[in-house]
Amino acid sequence: MKGGVASQAQRLMVAGCAAAAVAFGVTSGAAIADAGPSSFADRSVSKHTADGWRITAVKAQEKVRSVRPLNQSPWTREGFLSLRGEGRIGGAGRVAVSAGTVSAGFQIGCNTDVTSGVTLGMTAGPTAQMSISWPPALIVGAQANGNISTTLKPGTIANIPFGTKKLAGPTAGLTVDGVHVKVDGCLGPVAVRSYVTVAISTPANDNTVNVYGQPHYL
Template sequence: MPPLDQSPWTREGYLSLKGTADIRGAGKVAVNSGALSVGFAVACNTDVTSGVTLGVTGGPTAQMSITYPPALVIGAQVLPNVSTTLRPGTISDVSFGSKKLAAAHAGVELDGVHVKVSGCLGPVAVRAYVSVAISTPLNDNTIHVYGKPHYL
């Protein structure tokens, strides 16, 4: 979708995500606690947050040629310039919600979450993730599941 600010350095979109965790079966060790987290990894290709500088340089010029007949050329020169500092893009994990397990179940569902990235040249990629962490008397375990990248 086109960004609302119409900037070529902004990407904008609406995201949806659903994550659930269920503990099933009879394990050897009871689960003390657990939590579910959902979010998106957001990646910018090239960072241009330093801004853009526009300028003009110019001044008089003179040129003399040794020819017959001798020639002298006087003029003016105007040179526009545009400059910016390009930096490598970044990848940020943005958490959109978490829920503690209750009765061996947790769920988080998001629909139409607005995401905007500014100061980015090139594509912006988003990848959904769901993390489930559980704790037992013997171990702490975390499982991460990632979706396919999508582009804003």
């Protein structure tokens, strides 16, 4: 009798896995197909500061390419990301700018973690893993992170900075091309959204401007 119950539980688990795999195929089948990168429109946001400066954050050259996972796992999302972030300072400020930076990266979110077993409609624990890597030499003169790994908690968003460049003049920027991103243990598509942040500081005020891209999916 106990054996029959165990066999029935195993059959239910297999059925649950199959159902999840089917759901994955229906909702994300297009996302994992190998295709050329999708390019997205450039965007910019400008603000005037209390000191009289005009600062602008520019998001440009954004591309998101979803690919079929190399490990063939239905719980893995893989892709390549490209982005340029640029900061500009203009106007005739009354107080000199003493420091400034431009940062660029992506915000990445996982809907449901399945690393502790297949669950439909419920999370299984905050342990979905993400790794990002690219050659730091692609960002010349910037503070770049060579490898990033983090734990994605279902229902939350992780900010992943690709690098920060100092604003030593009126304009500065950084470009990353073909950054590899892989998320394991996630059911359903992984959402990504680009961001660029420009910050300046004067002896009197600190100001920050952000620009964001549209959400896309791996």
